[in-house]
Amino acid sequence: MAHTLDGRLATVLTALGRLAGEEVLTRLPVLLADIGPDAAEVVLPGAGHVPLRCGEEVVRELRLPPGAPLGSWRLFAAGVGALLETGAGRARAERLHRLTERLAGQGEDLDLVSRILEGVVTEFGLRGAQGLRDRCGTLHPEARWRVGDPGALPEWSAAERSALREGQPTVREDGLLLPLAGRWRTRLAMWFTAPPGRAWSPHDLDLLGAMAHAAGLEFERVQLTRHMAALLRLQENLLALGAEAAYQPLLEEALRVIPGAETGSLLVREGGVFRYRAAIVHDMAELRDVTFTLEDVRDRWYGLGLEAWAAGVPRVLVRPGQGVHGTSYTRAGVWVDALLPSVYGIAANVGVPVLYRGEVYAFLNIDARHDPHAFGGDSVEVARTFALHAAALLRETAQRARIEEAARTDVLTGLPNRRAFTESLARQVAAARRYGQALSLLVLDVSNFKTINDGLGHAAGDEALVQIGAAVAGALRTGDEVFRWGGDEFAVLLPHTAAAEAGVVAGRIQTALHARQVGGLPLHVTIGVAGTTPGEDPDGEALLRRADAAMYRAKREEKGLAPLV
Incomplete structure (x- = not known):
């Protein structure tokens, strides 16, 4: 009898497997009724019968007839539960996929992150969520990216911050830290506060990871678009200035667009030496009347070799005060065999030769003061692009300045006219x-x-x-x-x-x-x-x-x- 029942139950499972996930519970009572008088009855949960689970949740129970083989029905219930969980996972995947599709081309919408957070909170039954932005190596909550009640944010460990930078999620007892990782170093993340005992299945993490990756790529696209627009604005603004007046706004724009940047300086080549022409946050009194030889900048500070120097390849240094040796400078004609004191306060530096027609015209220093891991592939890529535009802008500005100067100069005496x-x-x-x-x-x-x-x-x-x-x-x-x-x-x-x-x-x-x-x-x-x-x-x-x-x-x-x- 039991063997015969097992066969009939297997037939029911096969029929259920052909249905869409939401139809399983609807068709189950009908299919069980067809197997005969020894079939179980599908009832609402709470009576203590054989449970039908979807994940951790009991969605129905099977009330067995007297003398029914409990082992067979428990195996059947496990099979139905697997079908329910598969169907629910498929339905969840479809909903998250639709949510992900809304990201394409919509990254300029500042409310988009909030809508993503709302969708995930609703889908997974979470307490709340908070969007985070990495600034100087610390995760800062964005006020407009808050949904529900995420509560007080945790203190992230060094290992968790490192995993985030690498695009890896962190599962904690109190929630999930999900990086919005695109091609480059993660700079945005989502924190989801979970109720006690909430478990995250590998399938759930895969779904959320795919959605977060799509979001990361979209925001990288938006940032690139903004960077290009900023360079166009910069071009319009700088062309109205002379070369000297263009250095500071050029550096300010570099700090705005290069990810991870906090401070920086611009060295301009004048003959055989480099001289500071712009700086932000650095003590200008320290930099005044300071010059570097070509060899000091190229061979010791930059240090990637002649080929990379001539190609304008950006170089990243972590804690340059510890890793650079032998770099000297001249202040007001006096040679100093040491690094500038401010270098020891730099956590990371991106150095970019600014080229024009194969000649290094200037050297751009972009610094992070707090986070030694501030600069990723996005920083290098943006710095390279920025330097290419900056070189053309500086040369064009200098050329226009020379034309303007010529219009104000007497050709015979060289005096202003x-x-x-x-x-x-x-x-x-x-x-x-x-x-x-x-x-x-x-x-x-x-x-x-x-x-x-x-x-x-x-x-x-x-x-x-x-x-x-x-x-x-x-x-x-x-x-x-x-x-x-x-x-x-x-x-x-x-x-x-x-x-x-x-x-x-x-x-x-x-x-x-x-x-x-x-x-x-x-x-x-x-x-x-x-x-x-x-x-x-x-x-x-x-x-x-x-x-x-x-x-x-x-x-x-x-x-x-x-x-x-």
Whole structure:
């Protein structure tokens, strides 16, 4: 009898196996009724009969007839339970798959993570969930990525943080830490708070891992799109700046887009040395007047060899203060055989040669101060891309700056021209007005230029202008500016200088010219002086008119120095 029952129960299991998971419990009573009077009855749980389980949950019970073989029915119940669990797993997989499909192309939606968390919490009957972001090696909760009641977040161990970086989930008694791992180092994660005793099957972990991987890839795509958009904005902004003004915003953008970055610096090559042109967080007083030889930067600090250097390959160092030796520097002309002190506070560094047409133009340092594992493949890839764009931007900016500079430069003397004078006069007047400072202006005219030009030829006239420009520039103080105003006239702006002091400067110019000759003829200039006093509201056009008038009065009086105005 038992053997016959076992055969009939096996037939029922075979029929149930052909059904969709949600149909098993519906069809089970009908199929059991067909096997005869010794069949069990399917009832709701709670009466203590043979349980039908789906995972850990009792969903129905089998009430057996008197004398029924308990072993056979228990085996049957286990078979039905396996079918129920398989069906439930298949249905769960389909629901999670639909949830995963919603990720594609939707990473810009900041609420997407919350919806994923809600779906998982509902599907697995969890207490709550919290989205996390890795910052400086520490997991920080994102307020907008919180669902249900995740409770207080656990303290993650070093091993758990390491597993997270490698894209491995961590199962704990109180929940599941699930990394959103795409191609690169994990920087986003989900924490699911589970009720006591919640077990995670390998099938569940596989399903969640597939969903998390899809989410990680989508967010990496979004980050890449944002990085490209940032580089385009940067290009538009930097082209309006000169090369010097472009260094700091370029570094700031690098820190925004390179994953794991906290601080950084930009070394620009000037001849045979590299000099700091931008830094963020570093003590600029420490970096001021510091230069490195090409060999120190390339062979000791970078250290990947000539081929990698010439290809612009990014290099990652962990705790460079411990691993780099022999790197020296020069401060204000004094050689120092040591690392800069700030290097010892760096946990990790990405160094990227910035190339343009095969030549290293600059070197970008991106630092992490706290997390030695901050930089992953994503950091290296973004740093490489950023350096390629930065090189083109810096070169284009420098080229535009050279063009602009050429438009403000006199070709013959190399001095700033009248256009540059007009711009500088406006700046100096605005500064003098703002800070209540004095400002003076000298206007110079070459007294015997016609004699030299007509008597000795145009080449001699050109030589006279070059010598006068050099003599005037050599007689000025730091901060003073000389311009070739046009023809045989020059102008000198003297910030922080009242008229009386300007007269002294004019005297130095005459002295500097005293010993200069062209073709045996002395060089002589007539100088007009005009100035304001501290607190006086300066007017650029009025100052220019006064200096010009003073110069013409001096010409009429045949004196080299006009009376003070």
